[in-house]
Structures are given as structure tokens and as C-alpha cells.
């Protein structure tokens with residue numbers, strides 16, 4: 001039977017080189033040495049509801065998740081890039097992650113009691129996150145700042161790729177602009193028609209490194225994967241041809257092993273990156289403004305009109321651009337909105353609780369009245 005065959009391959013102990021190719025490191029080896037002898041490590045390369053594709057060596061197997069893990073209160077669910085232990089086509093445990101790229105989901109739609117700010121894991125154990133932003137109407141420095149905040153918060157090194165550079169006369173101008181908002185972060189132009197640029201990305205991933213591609217729908221993430229792979233392994237589609245409510249061409253997250261040795265994870269475009277409270281509070285994309293804000297005369301300074309505002313001084317002297325301050329303030333406002341929503345939902349929960357209690361009291365009264373009759 002196919003399953004038994006798979007399992008026998010999985011059990012082969014001579015896997016070290018195969019694992020290294022998939023990004024295995026001493027961090028995981030240490031964990032493995034303390035684990036049950038009859039399970040083997042594998043890397044999650046695809047998640048399809050309750051079926052997980054895992055890779056071991058060159059082969060991909062489809063496995064399920066042990067009910068015990070599924071029902072755990074902590075609910076650690078494998079994501080693409082995770083290292084897991086597999087025994088008899090079942091994932092029996094998930095290795096502690098090096099890092100996890102995650103974002104806040106809007107929540108609340110799936111049920112009244114759904115958490116407003118649920119963290120959704122995107123990918124685990126990454127060496128980089130490639131923030132892909134097209135130099136077409138997708139271009140939006142404020143959005144890049146938000147992606148940066150997200151990656152910093154997750155402890156993942158960002159690299160910015162300005163795709164569709166062929167659509168601009170002077171792409172270097174955009175590179176400079178983005179470099180100014182992302183101090184110390186590599187920013188590269190990228191184009192479908194520029195093999196050298198694609199090669200540069202491939203080199204960043206060699207050997208055995210893993211990167212996730214994030215960016216809006218239509219930014220060119222899958223196009224890049226196809227170029228790195230040297231063949232069409234991902235379906236792509238022109239922005240204008242996208243139909244239906246989803247609009248996203250890519251709908252699944254998958255990890256691909258590239259011929260050059262690296263690994264990339266394709267993601268569906270993120271329509272809106274919700275920042276969780278902790279992320280927004282960390283605000284790491286604006287360390288310059290944060291440092292200045294700490295020196296303002298008033299501790300609750302809004303940096304809009306207050307006397308003794310160090311941030312406004314820095315803008316007057318040209319140290320910081322006013323556009324950058326605007327983005328900082330916008331992010332702050334979003335944080336307030338998130339808080340407000342959290343509080344609102346707490347109020348609603350409280351209200352519902354009281355409605356429930358008062359109904360019970362009413363029922364009880366009615367029953368009592370009936371007894372007396």
C-alpha cells in the first residue's frame with residue numbers, strides 16, 4: 001500500500017543531508033535528540049485545512065495532525081515552514097519555532113464570541129521576509145512601513161523588493177525613497193525582464209535559506225517564484241483579469257524548494273495588514289520618531305501643535321520628513337481604533353451576558369408565578 005511505502009521511507013534514518021537541504025539546523029537537532037525514537041522530522045510545505053504536505057528528503061507526503069495536538073488549549077497549529085515529527089502519517093509534535101510570521105485577523109465574523117484580534121500564523125522558521133511592492137499603482141510607502149513593523153515584531157529580517165521596475169523610467173528614485181523610510185533594510189528593484197535582479201534574489205536564498213513573500217495581491221509574488229524556479233509552478237494573472245470576490249490569484253500557502261538551493265513560501269496577497277496591539281505598540285518601523293517623541297515637553301504630546309515638541313522641531317529642521325510623521329500618526333490612530341474595537345467587543349460581551357442573566361431571572365419568575373397559581 002502507498003501509505004506503508006511512504007512510512008518506510010520516512011523511517012529511514014539516513015536523512016541528515018536531506019534535512020539540511022530543507023533548512024534543518026542545530027536548533028532543531030537539539031529538540032530532536034530529546035524526542036521519541038520512532039518519529040521522524042519533516043518540514044511542512046503545504047497546509048490544506050486538515051491535510052498537511054510535509055517534505056522529507058526530496059519527497060512530499062500527505063499527513064494529518066494528531067487529535068491530541070488539535071484539541072490542545074494552546075492550539076498550536078502547524079503552518080508552512082514548520083518542522084514537525086511524523087509517525088505513521090500523523091504529525092505527533094511541532095518543533096519549537098525559530099520565529100513565526102503572523103498577523104492579526106479581523107475575526108468576529110465567524111461567530112459572536114470570536115476573538116477580535118486573533119493572531120494568524122503565516123509561515124514559520126524564516127530567514128527573511130521579502131516585502132514585495134509593485135512600482136505600479138501598488139506602490140505605497142506607508143504600506144511598506146506597516147509590513148516592516150510586522151516583520152520586526154516577529155523578529156524576521158525584512159528585504160524589500162520593488163517589483164515591476166520595468167514600468168518606471170527611473171526605478172532608482174523609488175529605491176532611494178524606500179531606503180529613506182527603511183534605514184538599514186536592503187531595497188532591490190526587481191523585474192520580470194531583469195534576469196540579473198532575479199538572480200540576486202536567488203543568491204540571497206542560497207544555501208538552504210527560507211523566505212516568505214508578502215505583499216498585496218498582484219504585486220508579482222508568484223511571478224517571482226516562477227522565475228526563481230525556472231518554470232511555471234505558480235499560476236499568475238494580470239491585475240485587470242482578476243474576477244470574483246476574492247481577486248487573489250494565489251489562494252494557498254506553499255513552500256517551494258528552488259533549484260538553486262533556497263526555499264520560498266508563496267502567499268496569497270494580504271489585502272490589509274491588521275496590526276495586533278503588541279505589534280502596533282512596538283512601532284519599530286519608526287525608531288527615529290520614537291526617540292524624539294521621548295524628548296517632547298509633554299508626555300502625552302500628539303506632535304501636531306504642542307510647544308516644546310521635539311518631533312515638530314525635527315520636521316522644521318528637515319531631519320524627518322512630514323510625510324513620515326503622517327504615517328507614524330496614521331499608525332497610531334489605527335492602534336487607537338484597534339483598542340476601541342477591542343473595548344467595544346468587551347462591552348458587547350458584557351451586555352449579552354446580562355441579557356442572558358435577566359432572561360433566566362424572568363423565566364424563573366414566570367415559573368414561580370405558575371407554581372403559585
Ligand SMILES: Nc1nc2c(ncn2[C@@H]2O[C@H](COP(=O)(O)OP(=O)(O)OP(=O)(O)O)[C@@H](O)[C@H]2O)c(=O)[nH]1
Pocket residue numbers: 163164165166167190191192193215216217218219220221222223224235236237238239247248249250251267268269270
Ligand atoms: N510589467 C511587469 N509585470 C509584472 C512583473 N511581475 C509580475 N507582473 C505581472 O503582475 C501580475 C500579477 O502577478 P502575480 O505574480 O500573479 O501577483 P501575486 O503577487 O502573486 O498576486 P496574488 O497571488 O493575488 O497575491 C501578472 O500579470 C504579472 O505578469 C514585472 O516585473 N513587470
Ligand SMILES: [Mg+2]
Pocket residue numbers: 221222223235236249250266267268269
Ligand atoms: Mg500569487
Ligand SMILES: [Zn+2]
Pocket residue numbers: 293296297301302303304306308309310311312
Ligand atoms: Zn511631540
